Each structure stands twice: as C-alpha cells, then as structure tokens.
Amino acid sequence: MRAVFGLVLIVGVALAGFAVYMAQGFIANTQAERNALMAEMAKQVDLAQVLVVKSDKAYGDTLTADDVVAIAYQKDHLPKGAFATAAALFPEGQPKTRTVLRPLDANEPILASKVTAPGEDAGLNSRLAKGMRAFTITVDVSSGVSGFLRPGDRVDVYWTGEQEGTQVSKMIDSAVKLIAVDQTADQNGDFQAQVARTVTVEASSQQVAAFALAQSTGKLTLALVGTNDDTPADAVEIDRNRLLGIEKPVVAEVAAPRVCSIRTNKGGEIVETQIPCTN
Known part of the structure; x- marks a missing residue:
C-alpha cells in the first residue's frame, strides 16, 4: 500500500507541476496577445x-x-x-x-x-467666381492654339491691330481662365483636339470692357499657359519696324530763324519794322 500511495503521490506532484507549467505558458501567451492588441490599438487613427x-x-x-x-x-x-x-x-x-x-x-x-x-x-453661371463675368472670344485654327484648348486652361491674350499708322501686337492680359470651349464646359471629358470657333473666358468687368474694345478694333490671339507656370508675365509689345529690325530715321529739328522788329507810331498807325537781332 505504501508503494501505491507513494506512486500516486509522485504522479499527482508531476501532474500538478505540468498544470502549473501549462498555466504559466497560457498566461504568457495571453499577456503577449494583450500587449500586441494594445500596440495595434495605439496605431489606430481617428476616423x-x-x-x-x-x-x-x-x-x-x-x-x-x-x-x-x-x-x-x-x-x-x-x-x-x-x-x-x-x-x-x-x-x-x-x-x-x-x-x-x-x-x-x-x-x-x-x-x-x-x-x-x-x-x-x-451651366456657366455655376463655374464663375464671385464678381466675375463670362466673355466669349472668337478664335480660329491660328488664334486658338490649333484646337488644343480645353475648359480650365489658362491663356495669355494678345491684340494685333493698327496703332499710329503701323501694325502692332501686344499682350493685353495674362493667365486668363477658360471656362468653355465652343459649347463645352466639361473639364474632364474625353479630349480630342478640334478647332474651336469660340472660347469663353472668366473675366472681371474691366477685363470684359478691354476685350470687347480689342476684339472690335483688331484681332485677338491666345497663347496657352503651362499648367504649373506661375511666372509673372511682363508687358509685351512689338511693331512691324521692331520685328523687321528697321530703325526709324531721326529727323533733326531745324530751329526757325529768329526775327527781331521794332514798332513805331506813325500818325496813329503802328508800323512794325524788322531789324537785325543783336543778341
């Protein structure tokens, strides 16, 4: 009996030790999972x-x-x-x-x-910024960048006409926003280069007046501005003589001859007589 009791005691102690070992492993795994979960929760962002x-x-x-x-x-x-x-x-x-x-x-x-x-x-009214107006410019294949303009682009506007008897071309405004090309205002539609007959720009009242006068007195031409180009535009003006390198002749001013005279009263009549100038 003593041998049996001793064997049971040994087995019981062994099982208890194994249970303690398994419990420690379970607790360690649980703590590791908890720590990992807490670390993941710390990485979560606000939504x-x-x-x-x-x-x-x-x-x-x-x-x-x-x-x-x-x-x-x-x-x-x-x-x-x-x-x-x-x-x-x-x-x-x-x-x-x-x-x-x-x-x-x-x-x-x-x-x-x-x-x-x-x-x-x-419609266009929904595309205009506060205080801005829509103005339409007539273009063709040469003045409209060969049909490569589309809504949302920015353009420089040049005027060509006669000024003081000679042909002049000058930039009258820069980086003007296009809001429509012909009757299309879609900025992200399927783009195919085609020659437009008109483009509509977003402009202030002052710009509208300038464009209207320029369009009625000469020809307007557009130049496409690059998407990321924020370089300030300088005033540009060129005439035919400057284009061809022709210098205007300098006309020397000829001073008019100096005339000196004296006035005398002869019988109530004022008589003016020329005399040599002394100084």
Whole structure:
C-alpha cells in the first residue's frame, strides 16, 4: 500500500507541476496577445464620416440622396470641401439635387468643387467666381492654339491691330481662365483636339470692357499657359519696324530763324519794322 500511495503521490506532484507549467505558458501567451492588441490599438487613427457616390458619375449627371452613402475616412486626411452628412449635402429648405461638374468614380468622396450648389445645373453661371463675368472670344485654327484648348486652361491674350499708322501686337492680359470651349464646359471629358470657333473666358468687368474694345478694333490671339507656370508675365509689345529690325530715321529739328522788329507810331498807325537781332 505504501508503494501505491507513494506512486500516486509522485504522479499527482508531476501532474500538478505540468498544470502549473501549462498555466504559466497560457498566461504568457495571453499577456503577449494583450500587449500586441494594445500596440495595434495605439496605431489606430481617428476616423470621420464622409459621403461618397455609390457608382460612377459623369459631368452633368444629377446627384440625389439615393446616389450617396456614408463611409469612415481618416480624419486627418479629409479632402477639402467633403460632406459629412446628407443634411450638409442637401440642406433643409433647398432643392434636393445637385449636378456633377467633374467625373466621380464609385466610392469617391463628394467635394464642393465637383458639384453645383443645390438645384443648379452645370451651366456657366455655376463655374464663375464671385464678381466675375463670362466673355466669349472668337478664335480660329491660328488664334486658338490649333484646337488644343480645353475648359480650365489658362491663356495669355494678345491684340494685333493698327496703332499710329503701323501694325502692332501686344499682350493685353495674362493667365486668363477658360471656362468653355465652343459649347463645352466639361473639364474632364474625353479630349480630342478640334478647332474651336469660340472660347469663353472668366473675366472681371474691366477685363470684359478691354476685350470687347480689342476684339472690335483688331484681332485677338491666345497663347496657352503651362499648367504649373506661375511666372509673372511682363508687358509685351512689338511693331512691324521692331520685328523687321528697321530703325526709324531721326529727323533733326531745324530751329526757325529768329526775327527781331521794332514798332513805331506813325500818325496813329503802328508800323512794325524788322531789324537785325543783336543778341
């Protein structure tokens, strides 16, 4: 019996030791998993709600509440002009539609710059900045950059006409924004070079007056400005003589001969008599 008791005691101690070992391993694994989870949670970023479109939207498409859905977006990197709620996108008391100004891909955030105000269409009035006007300039293949202009581009405007009896070409404005080419105002549509007959620019009232006068007295030509070109434009003017390197003859001014005279009263009549000038 003693041998059996001793054997049972040894087995019990062994099992207890194994249980302690397994418990320590489980606790260590649990602590490691907890630490890893806490480390991952520390890496988590703050999220915010933002509205996106459910499907692709093209220029001119109508946007309604059924076309949008809210998703979580990294708060620190929210795009400027994003909408957080349907109430912000379609305010109370205003029309419940907007019009797409730039193509939107599915799940792309809706930005204020890519849609019109509530109820507005995609017409030019929605593209004009406050205080600006739309002015149309007639162009052809030579004056319109061979058809490579598109809405959103910036151009320098040159006037060519007659001034003081000679042909002159001068830049009358720089980096003017195009808002339409012919009847197209879509900045992101399929682009194919084609010769436009008219372009519409965004201009102040003062610029409109200058363009109108310039267009009626000569020819306007456009020069495309590079996308990232922010170099200030200098005043540019050239006439035919300067273009051909012709210098105008200098005409010397000939002084008129000096005339001296005296006046005398002869019988009540004033008589003027020329005399040599002494000084």
